[in-house]
Amino acid sequence: MTPRPFTTKDFTARMERAVAQATDAGLTGLLVTPGPDLVYLTGYRPTAITERITMLVLDRDHEPCLIVPTLERADAEAAPGVGAVTISDWRDGADPYAAAARLLAADGRYAISDSAWALHLLALQRELPASWFTSMTGTLPMLRAVKDADEIERLAGAGAAADAAYEEIVAARFAGRTEHAVGTELAGLLREHGHSQVDFTVVGSGPNGADPHHEMGDRVIVEGDMVVLDFGGLKDGYGSDTTRTVHVGEPTDVEREIHDVVRHAQQTAFEAVRPGATCEDIDRVARTVIEDAGYGPQFIHRTGHGIGLTTHEPPYLIEGETRPLVPGMCFSIEPGIYLPGRFGVRIEDIVTVTGNGGRRFNNTSREMRIVA
Numbered sequence: 001m002t003p004r005p006f007t008t009k010d011f012t013a014r015m016e017r018a019v020a021q022a023t024d025a026g027l028t029g030l031l032v033t034p035g036p037d038l039v040y041l042t043g044y045r046p047t048a049i050t051e052r053i054t055m056l057v058l059d060r061d062h063e064p065c066l067i068v069p070t071l072e073r074a075d076a077e078a079a080p081g082v083g084a085v086t087i088s089d090w091r092d093g094a095d096p097y098a099a100a101a102r103l104l105a106a107d108g109r110y111a112i113s114d115s116a117w118a119l120h121l122l123a124l125q126r127e128l129p130a131s132w133f134t135s136m137t138g139t140l141p142m143l144r145a146v147k148d149a150d151e152i153e154r155l156a157g158a159g160a161a162a163d164a165a166y167e168e169i170v171a172a173r174f175a176g177r178t179e180h181a182v183g184t185e186l187a188g189l190l191r192e193h194g195h196s197q198v199d200f201t202v203v204g205s206g207p208n209g210a211d212p213h214h215e216m217g218d219r220v221i222v223e224g225d226m227v228v229l230d231f232g233g234l235k236d237g238y239g240s241d242t243t244r245t246v247h248v249g250e251p252t253d254v255e256r257e258i259h260d261v262v263r264h265a266q267q268t269a270f271e272a273v274r275p276g277a278t279c280e281d282i283d284r285v286a287r288t289v290i291e292d293a294g295y296g297p298q299f300i301h302r303t304g305h306g307i308g309l310t311t312h313e314p315p316y317l318i319e320g321e322t323r324p325l326v327p328g329m330c331f332s333i334e335p336g337i338y339l340p341g342r343f344g345v346r347i348e349d350i351v352t353v354t355g356n357g358g359r360r361f362n363n364t365s366r367e368m369r370i371v372a
Contacts, residue, residue: 039309111135201215239311258339274358275327303318
């Protein structure tokens with residue numbers, strides 16, 4: 001079932017929340033350039049991101065305003081959230097930065113999108129030398145972190161589609177095929193199950209599985225390989241990201257042991273999800289299981305990352321992140337063990353925080369799957 005479209009009312013509420021968060025953070029306002037923040041706040045995704053500046057200005061003292069090139073104004077006006085925004089366009093040959101500066105405080109404090117071009121930021125700094133600029137994620141990392149019911153519906157649908165793709169790929173033959181062939185088939189299955197965009201397909205066989213970001217290569221998969229499958233993309237605008245580790249033929253006792261440790265770490269971390277627990281709490285729970293089993297040095301990355309309009313965004317489940325979990329946060333839980341030159345194991349689900357615990361968006365078996 002297709003989720004309901006977001007409306008002007010939805011985007012207006014998001015912009016109001018963003019301004020309130022900016023005010024609470026001591027900011028004059030937000031400068032939002034093309035990328036996930038602009039999509040989240042207005043629904044507008046320019047067909048091309050170029051040297052021509054496009055920028056949404058959200059200011060505590062003024063109504064929202066979108067600065068766009070004149071040749072792109074019609075596209076911007078068609079976006080559902082732009083109906084509640086004043087548009088200020090500029091023609092080629094004009095100075096867009098001088099026009100933008102007139103909308104900003106001469107000595108303001110602004111958070112600007114991480115995706116902003118340095119070209120644009122430096123020009124704004126020249127126009128407003130008394131103003132102060134900082135990154136959006138650095139100042140407002142939770143701007144998009146807490147999802148509403150419609151966003152959660154989309155994430156759940158993306159997770160279910162990724163699960164369906166996994167169930168089909170493990171029915172296929174692995175031995176004798178290259179990682180690239182399996183990954184290409186997997187990407188096609190994601191699209192068949194409704195993904196409009198495939199962001200990555202990690203197929204790490206044998207020793208390549210010890211590289212968490214190996215993706216896929218020309219190595220031929222053989223009997224006896226452990227194979228890490230990590231894949232995801234966007235469906236209905238929201239992300240999927242799941243990992244399962246399968247084995248070609250019967251595994252050794254050591255391979256089973258390590259897979260069981262990772263599975264236990266992932267399950268224990270999931271059971272620790274609840275409102276009030278911190279991001280680092282979840283990381284510690286997973287890490288402790290792996291350390292107690294003697295593989296602590298082989299768990300070489302954070303336990304998880306947020307997901308939404310992009311497949312990696314705040315919050316991050318890592319030591320030092322003391323932010324408490326609240327209902328509506330969505331993130332991965334993906335512990336792993338990596339033995340260089342031998343194999344790797346990772347198990348990953350996307351999880352959302354509920355009123356009293358957590359809910360998985362990935363529900364395929366986390367037991368080791370034997371493939372041909």
